[in-house]
Amino acid sequence: MASPQEIDAFLAGAERRAFKQAVYAVRDHHHALDIVQNAMFSLVERYREKPAEQLPLLFQRILRNAIHDHFRRARVRDFWVRLVSPLRDKDDEPGETLESLAGHLESPQRDGPEQRSSGNEELAIIEAAISELPARQREAFLLRYWEELDVAETAEAMGCSEGSVKTHCFRAVAALAEKLKNKGISP
Amino acid sequence: MNEQEIIGSVTRALHRGTRELDAATIARLSALRHHALTHADAPIRDGSGTLEWPLQHVWIAALLVILLLFAGWAYMRQQELTSGVETDLLLLTGELPPGIYADRVFAPWLQGYRR
Numbered sequence: 001m002a003s004p005q006e007i008d009a010f011l012a013g014a015e016r017r018a019f020k021q022a023v024y025a026v027r028d029h030h031h032a033l034d035i036v037q038n039a040m041f042s043l044v045e046r047y048r049e050k051p052a053e054q055l056p057l058l059f060q061r062i063l064r065n066a067i068h069d070h071f072r073r074a075r076v077r078d079f080w081v082r083l084v085s086p087l088r089d090k091d092d093e094p095g096e097t098l099e100s101l102a103g104h105l106e107s108p109q110r111d112g113p114e115q116r117s118s119g120n121e122e123l124a125i126i127e128a129a130i131s132e133l134p135a136r137q138r139e140a141f142l143l144r145y146w147e148e149l150d151v152a153e154t155a156e157a158m159g160c161s162e163g164s165v166k167t168h169c170f171r172a173v174a175a176l177a178e179k180l181k182n183k184g185i186s187p
Numbered sequence: 188m189n190e191q192e193i194i195g196s197v198t199r200a201l202h203r204g205t206r207e208l209d210a211a212t213i214a215r216l217s218a219l220r221h222h223a224l225t226h227a228d229a230p231i232r233d234g235s236g237t238l239e240w241p242l243q244h245v246w247i248a249a250l251l252v253i254l255l256l257f258a259g260w261a262y263m264r265q266q267e268l269t270s271g272v273e274t275d276l277l278l279l280t281g282e283l284p285p286g287i288y289a290d291r292v293f294a295p296w297l298q299g300y301r302r
Contacts, residue, residue, distance in 0.1 A: 008224055123203060129197075142201075146201055
């Protein structure tokens with residue numbers, strides 16, 4: 001069983017990457033914080049009895065589910081909004097809301113003054129490339145190479161086969177190579 | 188650019204991105220962690236306001252809406268049947284108001300009703 005100190009230490013080391021993962025997925029700073037908060041609550045509330053060495057994989061599964069829940073709730077919310085607002089203006093489509101525009105501004109593609117230096121520009125391009133990957137490819141790439149899970153753990157976290165993980169990773173790397181090449185970035 | 192170089196380049200950049208998060212976000216994450224560790228037994232609220240319940244139980248809410256629509260339709264149907272019975276009774280007992288025979292649409296309606 002993980003002690004509160006072990007859980008705290010684990011979350012302290014994982015929270016920034018978890019936040020970034022959520023940002024890459026939902027492209028919204030505030031929603032990403034909500035997702036991380038829910039994931040932290042779930043981990044502490046439901047899995048505090050688990051050994052500390054199981055926390056990284058459990059947290060990744062919880063985080064992934066929290067991101068999926070976010071999109072599911074957004075779809076349900078959109079369904080109800082459309083149902084109760086039949087006369088809604090056609091220009092008021094999802095993606096055009098103030099919230100989504102704010103999210104867009106806070107996405108990795110922003111072009112603020114702090115990102116205009118070449119290093120920051122390169123980081124912004126790479127983060128944008130990650131964010132633009134198909135969801136499964138992004139998940140596989142981040143879990144396998146950023147979180148440094150092995151193929152079996154990545155497959156377990158994603159709920160798919162090891163072969164699928166390898167395929168998603170291969171395609172993600174190929175897509176990233178193409179995007180970075182087009183932007184003139186070399187390792 | 189080979190595969191390992193791309194992976195190394197991208198993950199180094201991503202690590203740098205996490206190190207360079209703004210102070211407000213880092214403080215917020217730390218506060219969220221502290222809150223989770225100290226209040227994990229409190230219920231987590233995902234939704235907000237009056238739409239919270241239907242958002243979380245969409246199928247039950249949809250079923251309730253369908254049941255309400257069906258109940259409305261059944262009530263209207265029952266009203267139509269009751270109205271038909273009352274009309275039959277009035278015709279059979281000859282208790283129609285005399286003025287109705289002066290109504291030009293009554294005779295065509297009555298012929299259609301008999302058919």
